[in-house]
Amino acid sequence: MLRVEEVSKSFDGFRAVHQAHLSVEAGAIVAVIGPNGAGKTTLFNLITGVLTPDRGRVLFEGVEISRQPPYEICRRGIARTFQIANIFPRLTVFANVQVAVLAHERQSLNLIRPARTLAVRETTSILEGTGLQHKARRLAGALSHGDQRILEIAIALGSQPRLLVLDEPTAGMSPEETAATMALIRRLARERGLTILFCEHDMEVVFSVAESIMVMRQGRTIVQGPPDAVRQNREVQEAYLGTSHA
Amino acid sequence: MRQGIGESRSRGAVAAVLATLLLLPVVLPVFYTYIAALILVTALLAMSLNLVLGYGGIYQFHHAVFYGVGAYALALTVTKAGLSAWIGFLAGPLAAAAAGCLIGWFCVRLTRLYFGMLQISLGSLLWIIVLRWYPVTGGDDGIHGIPMPSLLASPTSVYYFILAVVALCLVVLYRVTSSPFGATLQAVRDNPQRCEAVGVNVRRHQLVAIVIAAGIAGVAGVLYVALERSVFASMLFWVLSLEILVMCLLGGWFTFAGPIVGAAIIVALRTFVGRYTENWTMILGIMMILLIFFMPEGVMGFLLDRLGRRPSAVEEEALAYPAQTAGKGG
Amino acid sequence: MDLSVVGSQLLVGLSRAMILFIVSAGLSFVLGVLRVPNIFHGSLYMIGAFSAFSIATWLGGQSTGLWLAMLAAPVVAVAIGMIVERALLAHLYRREHLMLILFTWGVMLILNDLVKLAWGPTYRSIMPPAALQGSASLLGIALPRYNLFLLLIGPLVAVGLWLFTQRTRIGKIARAAAVDQEMVAILGINVSRVLAVAFLVGCYLAGLGGALVAPTTSITLGMDHSIIVDAFLIVTIGGLGNIWGALVGALVFGVTQSLGLLVWPQFAVVFPYLTVVIVLLLRPRGLLRSVW
Known part of the structure; x- marks a missing residue:
């Protein structure tokens, strides 16, 4: 491969x-x-x-x-994570993963539709798969170090x-x-x-x-x-x- | 559920502000209507900058250039090409967006301070051309008495025209910031390297943001001409760029409406304090320093914090997602 | 085109570049060590020029008075700069760049109005000291003596700064702090004091630039605006925080400006900006190594 x-x-x-x-x-x-x-x-x-x-x-x-x-x-x-927690600190956990899913679905340059209606199912499933679903509304920068590392993996999964x-x-x-x-x-x-x-x-x-x-x-x-x-x-x-x- | 209440409350606030703005010319003397219109135009300019600055994290240090290009495009369409001002109203934003595309195309190759400095150089080139090309631009005299359509003859109709266009542009800006592009742009601001790694072409997103912001700055530029019927070379000078940058930071650059507040403060200060003292900029300077020490998130950021809301309208937006999914799931 | 015209224009450009260098070097030093993009650096330059005028007038406008003014004017700039640094800026070093730009611009607005209150809106001017009046010839080209003096002072300042950062203890610490502030703090050094000294050097250079430019130009409000953007551009094309970069940048900037006058007088100001654009597109991080 x-x-x-x-x-x-x-x-x-x-x-x-x-x-x-x-x-x-x-x-x-x-x-x-x-x-x-x-x-x-x-x-x-x-x-x-x-x-x-x-x-x-x-x-x-x-x-x-x-x-x-x-x-x-x-x-x-090919998706990757980084050695130091490399996330989007001012976005919510949900948005962190959603950005990656949107990019994968070639929606990042979509200027028209509200983002809240897009890529929701896939993002939610990734958050559930990594156990972050209960923290979806928190700001990523406010997560514990361990959770930020998991979030990194979740972001990478967003790229499918x-x-x-x-x-x-x-x-x-x-x-x-x-x-x-x-x-x-x-x-x-x-x-x-x-x-x-x-x-x-x-x-x-x-x-x-x-x-x-x-x-x-x-x-x-x-x-x-x-x-x-x-x-x-x-x-x-x-x-x-x-x-x-x- | 709390989301629903928050949302309806901010809808109510928007409706109240809009109603007040609609009534202003009826209750206030002409001079105040003029000031209100000037605030609206300046607010639109600051909002357009904040799309790249607050949402995109781009060091757009010479945004005023696009404002000036829009204004001059309208002025030249009418005075030199002899075309209708309505065509100029379209040509202005288009010319500004084109200038944004050109300058942005070079600038996105650099980052942060380097980006800002390259933009200042490129913008200053345009400024010098406007300043020195007397036969066309009128140099530092500018162009005055630009004829406007009869529909925009009275100060009141100009005010309503400006209000309508600004409201429309704010809706567009709001839609853009809450679109997937807006979400991605904020991710670019937070962490460009990570964005590249999830498949986002960072430079292209930055360029698109710059073009949109420049186009809207161009709209602000033509509205200024509708209000003042004049253009000046200083509209493209870097001092104005710094001033609108300060409006964003003053109002709260991580909030959607912050730049409006910042613009209102600065225009009002110049108009009303400037009447009593020649040294109003000193008062502005003192305010800026106080703000940095006591309200680092800007006025709107401070107020939202006090009201128990998140410092960013964008984050509020994002907060609605899980509620949405929960609704779908069960 | 007459070669001697080009030559004298080149020398004028070079002497102008020396002023730009002195101001930019101060800006670059502050940017490198403190990470502060100091917009009121331009105000200190203007204050240096106005102070030179006032001190010279107060001392009777004679040659000794003019020399003393050159020495004393930068001290005024340093005093004002240090008040701002100790009282306010020292508490803000950890803030974002945009916030520091906002802060230093706020100070610039205040200083601008203070200068207006102290000196009024009228133009001022002073003569160079008697020994530097008139013109002398260099390589067969006649040039004002004062410009030759500037051509000497520029390299002297460069060497002085170099000795300061390489040979003195505090200079070495400042250089280390530019690269890694935390490491310097761990070594048990009072970082705040080092930063204050670095800032003092920056203020001094701004004031010195103002004092030196005073005899060559009309001293007026708005000097702060006209120098600060040029200084930032010079620092950027030279390499942020690199003192020699400031020298190279200033030379490039000053020379393209003065030669541009020969090529296309109406649009001469275009050339330095054009140069900056070309340099940044070819070398996105400046000509020499940046400490950023």
């Missing part, structure tokens, strides 16, 4: 991502792991069009998307994606919240037939959820494979444990 081929990106000579590659099969849950500064977020920004790669290309369902703007990539079926890219969906959450969020993500993936690509710090979470894991280090792909294969990989062991031995 998604193929990242030898993608590189430098900032002022610093190689944030260097010849990284990644492949995501339809329906899979794929994780990207790596130490801080390994280039995970940069990689996600390259996939979703926030950044343009210096070299290499990104293919989604066989079409090259590496030089398209973010909104174009979203319309092709086939591939959902999650940048550290559980960052800053308590263990209970983390477990609940991961359960939510798995349920949504199942119910909506989503493919999931996410990156995460918490190894326990990654190895219990992901079907395929890609390990990054200093901007490079070390390995990608099923959890067991990754666990046994010598280079990975060195990357995570080996520095003290060396």
Whole structure:
């Protein structure tokens, strides 16, 4: 479904991502792991069009998307969340999700009809699916941190994606919240037939959820494979444990 | 249910204001009718700015240009092309919208302060052309005694004409702000990056907002000509842009009606305080500073807060959604 | 076209650019360190010019009086600026830019009326000090001595500012605060005091610009309006908050303005604005690195 081929990106000579590659099969849950500064977020920004790669290309369902703007990539079926809660703070929770649904339904430039009559059913169903329906009338900026992270996922669902890219969906959450969020993500993936690509710090979470894991280090792909294969990989062991031995 | 009451209450308020405005020329002397008309025109101008500023979060620092372009388009249609003023009334807003499209097309490539500065430069270019192109624009003398149709001969009929057009434009603006485009525009204001990520072409939305706002500023411009029968180069000067920006902030830029209040305050202050002292701008300055310290959401934002309403008319709008769905569901 | 005409026009443009630079550098410094788009910077410039006139007149209008006026006038601007900063602005640093624009414009309106009350609406003018009167020749081009003096002062101010930000402790802290205020606060430094000093420098430069421009122009109400937009545009094309950017921006602005006079006198003012448009379209964040 998604193929990242030898993608590189430098900032002022610093190689944030260097010849990284990644492949995501339809329906899979794929994780990207790596130490801080390994280039995970940069990689996600390259996939979703926030950044343009210096070299290499990104293919989604066989079409090259590496030089398209973010909104174009979203319309092709890739939605994402961000590492820091990235919501619309002055809008209600309902409107936060509705904006995404309206954009998906190509209604954002509609100047005539009142917004309150449009995209209501879909928005409500997403809010119910993520458990935010009771907070629909609150201002998004007034939500708790945990709820804002969930709202981020709900906004992404509003774009009706086939591939959902999650940048550290559980960052800053308590263990209970983390477990609940991961359960939510798995349920949504199942119910909506989503493919999931996410990156995460918490190894326990990654190895219990992901079907395929890609390990990054200093901007490079070390390995990608099923959890067991990754666990046994010598280079990975060195990357995570080996520095003290060396 | 509370929504229903709130809505009918604001409908009542709108009806009361409209009735008062309709009666004004009957009860007040001509001078006050003139001031009321001037407030209406200025309020429309400030409202049009607030579409991009308050709803779109766009640093539209030189909005007065579109007001001036609208006014000059009407003036030139009548005095140079010799056409009917009615054609000019259409040409003004169209010319302003075209100017908005041109200037906006360049500006949306930049963000925030950079956007504002580029707009000031582009707007100043237009201002200089108007100021220096004597044979056509009359330079800093402006154009005076622009003939108007006989229908607009008396101050009262001019007032009603302005009231009707302003009311119509406010309905249009209200519809736009509560449309999907309006909702998306506010999302762009809150978080452009997130908007791009959900499939919104941010620049295109900003450009559309600028064109609509410029067109309505152009309407305000032609109404000014209907009232004053004159145009001045200072209508395109940046000081006026700053003044309308202040009207929005003063009245409350996160509320629908805030700019009207801001415009009324500034026009009234200039007219009535200006009569007693040459230094009325000092009083305006002191008011602005007090406001920043004590009413950061503007006068309307402050009042709505006091009345227990949300600071934004838009959010009130959004509040109606779940009620709607609940109604459908059960 | 006569080459010496172009040359002298270029030199006039450059000396005008020095005034623009001094004013813009102050604006840029305040914008960079305090994040305040200070609209009443233009008022301080006007106050600097009026003060120079008053001090010079009070001291008898002789050469020493004129020199002293140049030195003392910026102090008046600093005093007024610091009253506003300590009493009001210091409480507003965390506000949105639009609110700060509203605030500083409010101050500009008040200062404008105060100037009107203090000096009245009439035109004023002063002479340059005797040593700087008349003209001298540079590279075979005759130029007023005062303009040559400005050409010397501009680079001196630039170097002085550079030394201040690079070599003094408070300057270094101000530079760090421009990038990350919270980090500076964590280091146990009184940020408010640093911001006040940065603001003081900005006010001084506005007043100095006003004092320096006084002998070359008629001192009048409305000087604040005519300088402030130009200064903001210069700061923007140079790169917000970058002092050297202000220098480059001022040079570009001043030179296009004066050369434009040769090309198309009636529309000469168009050229600097046109330049700004082109620069911003080609380099949306200004010519040099912005601290924003």
